[in-house]
Amino acid sequence: MSDAPTPPHHVDWEPQSEFASRAPAELPPAADDRERAPWRHVLKLGAAAFAVWFLLYAPTLQHNAQVSPVGTRRTVSLDVTGPVAAVSRALQLSHIVSITGRGSGLGGPSGGLTVSGPRPGGQPVGGSLPKSGSNPKQGGTKPTTPTTVPPDPKEPTAANPLRVLIVGDSIGIDLGDALQPDLAQTGVVTAALDGRVSTGLTRPDYFNWPAQLAADLKSQNPQVVVIMIGANDAQDFLGPPDTPYTSPQWNTLYAQRVAQFMQIAQSGGATVVWVGMPPMQNPGLNAQMSDVDAVVQQQAVKTHPPVTYLSTARSLGTAQGGYTAFVTNGAGQVVNVRTPDGTHLTPGGGQVAAQQVIAELQTLGYKIP
């Protein structure tokens, strides 16, 4: 640091500084023709504008509250938005929002489908919301090469790539963000990723994964489906009657949802790989994820043909399956695999899990370079 409060070169550099040649300008001084107002007037104005917005937008807010996690916050939100939404609908004000195409209930969790990898003919393609088949410019995935014998999916080529669909919640996205490009870069795999944050199988009122998976299967016609879902599933099933997470019935109901999801994934004949949740830093969440994983493992064995369950407890945890933020990869390098929240995966963590999935696919006989 400089000794002098105002360095001798101060005058020299000031007008020709490489950085700001002047102090950031204050906002324009008061000498303008904008009218000012007392704070109480501003408060009333802001409150009235907020009330107008609230009245018009209440049905959407009510819907958002309905699909939020069960708890006090949801209850209070529903109590507040319910009556206002009723007034809004009675006055037909909600139509103002509806005409924009984003009426009540049309919003959904962020995320969506992206496809990467070669299309028949070997040319790479990428983009959002592609549809297969009809328009090759939009990332068609169905092989169009005229052959009498269907190509063996376990021996993919650039002309007949293996079609992989990855679906998941936010941790599934962490995996998919690494797995999708890794697979696509092999040149023989077309990888589609449909990740939706804050979703799972317990709250179809918020996001209907079975319906979405069916739609993804229809559009992508995958030969392999990789699933990593469950981080948000340790919560009550909404009824009526509600089924609390802690109740004995919860496991039965969750097992049914998992089994149904596995069956949908297999319905087109795809090989299904279900990637388990990694160990969590929070002991409570870790215990919940153990419950969820146990149900998934049971259902994976029961399903016909069996679903391949891939545990990440050791690949993303300690040798004993406990939580750790750092693992050593195959090259002997230390990798930070977990974000500071102790829940999600870093890009490095996603990469470790992605390599595990690719190795499993190779074990299953898929010739992926």
Add this chain to the structure above:
Amino acid sequence: MLFPTTDFAIFFAIAFTVNWLLNPYAGWWKLSMLGLSYVFYGWVGWSYCLLLLLTTSVTYVGGAWVNASSTERGRRIAMGVSVGALLAILGWFKYYGFVSVNLDNLTHALDLGRAVPLLQVGLPIAISFFTFMAISYVVDIYRRELQPARPLDLAVYISFFPHLLAGPIVRGGELLPQIRRRRDPNSIDYSRAFWLILAGLFKKVVISSYVASAIVTPVFTSPTQHSAPEAIFAAWGYAVQIYCDFSGYTDIAIGLAMLLGFRFPQNFDAPYTARNLQDFWRRWHMTLSRWLRDYLYIPLGGSANGQAQTVRNIMITMVLGGLWHGAAWTFVVWGALQGVGQSFGHVRRKSRERRGLPGVAEGPVRDWVQRFLTFQYVCLGWVFFNATGMSQAFAVIGRLFSGWGEASPLITPLLIVTIVGTLASQFVPPLRIDRLQAAFSRQKVAVQVGLLGFALLGITTFGPVGVAPFIYYRF
């Protein structure tokens, strides 16, 4: 607490009322504002409030120590130790993980065993911003540009919620006098404040979110699967995304402060109209730019000791400025690119001046060519800034050399209009916006209510469900 949330709307309604009701009672006002600011910060995680308290305590003791030192040497030692302590706190939370992993891999490669313990240290939100404010406070006292503040004043200065999470980086000399004096409750510049808040929300919730999901995220997630034009639009799109995100946040912060009777310094001034990198840094994140100038560039020697040292000082300043954004090699490269661009401009300007020419060539065509080239160079830097790693950045850039002749389904008319429209908006003269604000302030109350209500409705309707946190929250 995020600005564009219902939680914050309720919080601010309470804070606004408390602010003006307690305005006549200085002590109570400061206590209440301190409490509200800690609630605002603690919403993210209560344990982080202890960190804020620790930083405030170190800053107070440091400032008092510097001021109490009777000799110049003593002042310098006090300042150095205080700044070192503040940097140590920042370094622990922000850089320990980065340094320890890199050091561990280095020692592993050299077969030297484990050098340091591997610990995952959570990055507290806003730590970079309030640490820089704390450092400026101590250094300003050392430079005798600022008198030490009372503990409560200092605590409010550092934690004041409108600037706490992502700036602007307000100096003690700017904010402390405003904290000490009573504000005029009858003269709120509400039309400008509401404009800033709504414009900020629109930029963040609608524009930034749309561009991110339409082109930036898909291309950066799997760059090798996208065409060259898509890679170019992704870089341009990120330029728009980060501008709308960060300047949107700043607009909201300045507008909120204005409603509370405070004036914050400007942080953005149409940065994509810049004609060179020097000009860009006069317009982009201006409060960080001047902080780097006054607390890093000048102490290094500035431009007073010849061209070679000036270039060295520019490079050091910008690389460290890059590292301030995050502990990653991508930020180092981004900072270095800024340094190289500025150094090039400096050398070129000096060369022209030696030949008796104006520092920067002028002319209508030259202006636009310079703007275009500067924008492209800035976008090149943004690719590294946004990439999760060097390989991703090079993969995006690599598409420019191998991704031609492929379909570009992500480039839609709406995307083009959004990017071009956002860039074009930077050329709108501020006077026109002032006139709009003035016209709004003269409307009847019912009209004002309707305009504000429907503007808010438009923003929430066209924005996505669940707005992502501001990009600069993670710095």
